[in-house]
Amino acid sequence: MAISNLIGPVEQMALANQPVKGLYFVVAGAPQSLSVTLISYVRKLRIAMTMEKGFMDPNTFKSCIEYAFEAISKAALSSPAPPKS
Template identity: 70%
Template sequence: MQGVNQESCNGKCTALVLFNTRALGGYKSVNDMIKPNSDMPWGNHFTFLPVSLPKLTNLTKRDHSSINPLAFVQKAHRMIDRKRNSASVWLTSKFLDTLRKLRGPEATARFIHGSLKNTSMGLTNLIGPVEEMALANHPVKGLYFMVTGVPQSCSVTMVSYVDKLRIAMVVEKGFIDPNKLKSCIDYAFDSIFKAAVKSSPVAT
């Protein structure tokens, strides 16, 4: 964005991080989930967290520690953990559930769509199969998923499959250069990997 328009570095970007709330109550069997008044009823149960993305100007002028790739990752991890353990996660989940019961799924969908519209990008992930799958006797070498039709400039989805992580991204056409974004992502992953290898203790 900054390469296309210098003024874009002054803009505010917010990411909406979606995650499953079943982990908060534990995983149950299907028979337990379909029982009336179940502690963890059947169906999708998720919530989202708005996270402010750091500005490039902030990284270069005020927070020099964030220039270190590992320090940046650790700082982001601490921020997400702090937000996940806050009361807003529980309140958002309860609000969505109450809205669905009182106003119906269409009103809930409109609220979620409005929340997505007020953010710049969305991130979500799934824990995939740990063993190889096959469809019609054809082995599945890899898989990914994508949320379509969202009113955001960028969507990032992650899914694991047999100890491999696959990341998929969709960007707004004419607003974000996909080739330049891919180059930036590759550079970021390479920088993080090199910093992690460099900081790892040498085995003796």
């Protein structure tokens, strides 16, 4: 498994005078069975996941990821704000 992150642009980009609504990246041809890449674009986190065919049941994987994201979200919302320095 590989996890990678990349800090992206904080201002919206345009390509051929068309605004870019989202930006993702994945590493193609990597030897990992599971890859998770993260990028921020205009201060919004974008997550892309790739999985080797037959590595795991896609529905089970989706269910596990949804559960994990909900648990992380609940924990983040219930934790106290950090003190201001």
